[in-house]
Amino acid sequence: QQQVKQSPQSLIVQKGGISIINCAYENTAFDYFPWYQQFPGKGPALLIAIRPDVSEKKEGRFTISFNKSAKQFSLHIMDSQPGDSATYFCAASYTNTGNQFYFGTGTSLTVIP
């Protein structure tokens, strides 16, 4: 059972456009929602993360929007650049598991110059 559902599977955006990736979860006990960026042949790197007591978090061109009632969160990449082309994973975890993270299936983003 997929604990975190991610869409779209792939995304093509023009340079300067906005990239939006969505995730949904079922378990209301989740209390930490990070996004990871992965380039080919590399491990995932933390991009930005949010907790459910906040509806939005912004770091540079990257913004997480969090809708607790809908159990959804999304990543917005403003002014998308070719260097943003990568695979993005959303994830969720909750304190009671101690450490386990549940990952979405990933979104392959291509930013066209």
Added chain:
Amino acid sequence: GAVVSQHPSRVICKSGTSVKIECRSLDFQATTMFWYRQFPKKSLMLMATSNEGSKATYEQGVEKDKFLINHASLTLSTLTVTSAHPEDSSFYICSARLQGPHNSPLHFGNGTRLTVT
């Protein structure tokens, strides 16, 4: 920031041999480390949770005798793929989490590309 170092980055081995992959937390202590496997264009599949000083916890379907995990210190976990076969070829990634608040991020190594010929 927290750094996780994984070695080697690439390894090619012959079928039937064993391969050891090391995962080190460089600037923090990690009581728990995680081993993931990733197929091309796929998500991360948790294989096992490595606990310092105790036995690893394996996910359902992961053969513990094939994927031996040792977490001998607070900064080192190793994954040994025993009697490797071509179907074990994959991208293996370790990760660790800072001790303390549970809502802290996972930090990943750069992965190991294993090719079994």
